[in-house]
Amino acid sequence: MDGIRVTAEGFGLKGPRGWAFQGVGIDADxxxxLAIEGSSGSGRTSLLLALTGRMRATEGTAAVGAxxxxxxxxxxxxxxAVAHVSGVTDLEPALTVGEHLRERALLQRRYGGPLRGLLRPRAERASESKxxxxxxxxxxxxxxEHLPKGARTAVRDLERVEALRLSVALALVGRPGLLGVDDVDLKLSEAERAEVWALLTSIAEAGTTVLAVCSRAPEGAVTVSTRTSDDPEVKADALAETGRA
Structure with a gap:
């Protein structure tokens, strides 16, 4: 599926404890x-889920394609599709990489396509899944082939970036036009962060629109900040810009 344009104007979500995010504006081709930048607890994940239709905004409008x-x-x-979202797309540590992939392909075939597809010959369905x-x-x-036991490698034995790549792969099985990835730089070294951003950039360049939650957006990304004026980082940035930091 080709990538999808994402726009928003005055987009916000208010919950029982106040605003998760507010006044968000986006225009991404x-x-x-698209990097959703902010500190932990600033509404980054809520914005990701709202833009992918998995959480209902309470203010403003947004458009994902039509x-x-x-x-x-x-x-x-x-x-x-979304990936690497805690509590939403958690990987099962005891399952193998191959089991996760086969399960995702089965779900895609059963729920992501026309019902007549289930009536096709078994070999044809298996070929499509592969x-x-x-x-x-x-x-x-x-x-x-680079994993310790290949497709039989358990999720618990994956390195952090490998687990993120698996979560992304599972999301991409459905060929989404919009891919949301949470916490892309959480607990990663600088080298690992560069590796992950290179991955997400390559997915976007291949045509899929990518939303990525992060603490710091990379150069070249369309950046949306969920930080507020009360955030200490924002105050520090403002002081630095006026030469008073």
């Missing part, structure tokens, strides 16, 4: 790398 938010959330969910998995692994840069 198809195939963009679908409008918050009214057409179901349509947005059909063209988007193509979906191989394509997703290639886009996510996860080479099963």
């Amino acid at each position: 198809p195939g963009s790398l 679908a409008r938010l918050p009214k057409q959330s179901a349509a947005v969910r059909r063209v988007s 193509t979906l998995i191989d394509t997703a692994l290639a886009l996510a840069g996860l080479d099963l």
Whole structure:
């Protein structure tokens, strides 16, 4: 699926404890790398989930392709996927990489396509699943041959970046036009962060629009900040800009 344009104006979500995010404006072309930047607890994940149709905004409007938010959330969910979101897309440590991939392909075949597809010959369905998995692994840069036990490697034995790549691959099996990835730089070294940003940039360049939650956006990304004027980092940035830091 080709990438999707994402726009928003005055987009916000208010919960029982106040605003998760507010006044967000976005204009990102198809195939963009869109970085949602902010400190932990600043509403970054809520914004990611709202833009992918998985959380209902309470203020303003947004559009993902032709679908409008918050009214057409179901349509947005059909063209988007999320990865690496704690509590939403958690990997099962005891399952192997191959088991995760096969399960995701089965779910995609059963729920992500026309019902008549389930009536096709078994060999044809298996071939399609293999193509979906191989394509997703290639886009996510996860080479099963380089894992300790190949496809039989348990998730608990994966390195942090490998687990992130697997989560991204699982999301890409559905060929989304919009991919949301949470906490892309959490607990990573500088080298690992550079590796992950290179991965997400390559996915965007291949055509998929990417939303990535981070603490610091890389150069070249379309950046949306969820930090507020009360955030100490924002105050420090403002002082530095006026030469008083």
